[in-house]
Amino acid sequence: MLGFRKAPAQSAWLSLALCIKKQMENYVNHLNGSCLCGKVKFKLNSEIRNVVNCHCNFCRSHSGAAFSTYVALPHSALEITSGHDSLHSFQIRGVKKHFCRECGTPIFNLNDKYPGACMVYFGTFERSRDIFPQVNVWCESRLGWIDSLPSLTSVGRGVEEKARLG
Numbered sequence: 001m002l003g004f005r006k007a008p009a010q011s012a013w014l015s016l017a018l019c020i021k022k023q024m025e026n027y028v029n030h031l032n033g034s035c036l037c038g039k040v041k042f043k044l045n046s047e048i049r050n051v052v053n054c055h056c057n058f059c060r061s062h063s064g065a066a067f068s069t070y071v072a073l074p075h076s077a078l079e080i081t082s083g084h085d086s087l088h089s090f091q092i093r094g095v096k097k098h099f100c101r102e103c104g105t106p107i108f109n110l111n112d113k114y115p116g117a118c119m120v121y122f123g124t125f126e127r128s129r130d131i132f133p134q135v136n137v138w139c140e141s142r143l144g145w146i147d148s149l150p151s152l153t154s155v156g157r158g159v160e161e162k163a164r165l166g
């Protein structure tokens with residue numbers, strides 16, 4: 001009986017594993033992104049290898065955010081599918097930032113330190129909710145308040161809601 005019971009359980013696990021594998025394949029094969037105005041669109045033709053939070057001062061200035069989250073992958077795997085004319089770049093200190101000149105959204109960086117790789121800005125992905133960072137780098141420059149984010153007053157939407165709640 002025990003063996004009989006085990007068989008369906010293993011089968012269920014196998015089904016689940018296959019289902020997850022299929023989802024991951026779909027996920028990898030259909031990872032698209034775009035800028036805010038929608039002129040520049042891209043897709044990734046590669047597995048996602050590294051999703052990184054970088055807390056360095058340079059990334060802070062580069063992105064305009066408290067820290068920068070990006071997907072690192074081979075540059076050859078990034079395919080710009082539309083908006084080539086809108087994609088402009090700015091180079092500083094060995095980093096070439098590519099952005100949409102219509103809406104200003106940063107799309108990806110090339111860094112002389114990592115030849116052949118590109119760093120795609122996390123916020124440009126359609127399915128950013130499905131992508132999870134794996135590592136924090138340059139933590140010696142990390143802003144102190146980032147560790148206390150969960151303890152901040154948090155509301156579902158904008159500051160208007162905060163004002164209403166008092």
Ligand SMILES: [Zn+2]
Binds near residue numbers: 037104
């Ligand atoms: Zn744009």
Ligand SMILES: [Zn+2]
Binds near residue numbers: 056057060068
């Ligand atoms: Zn950085």
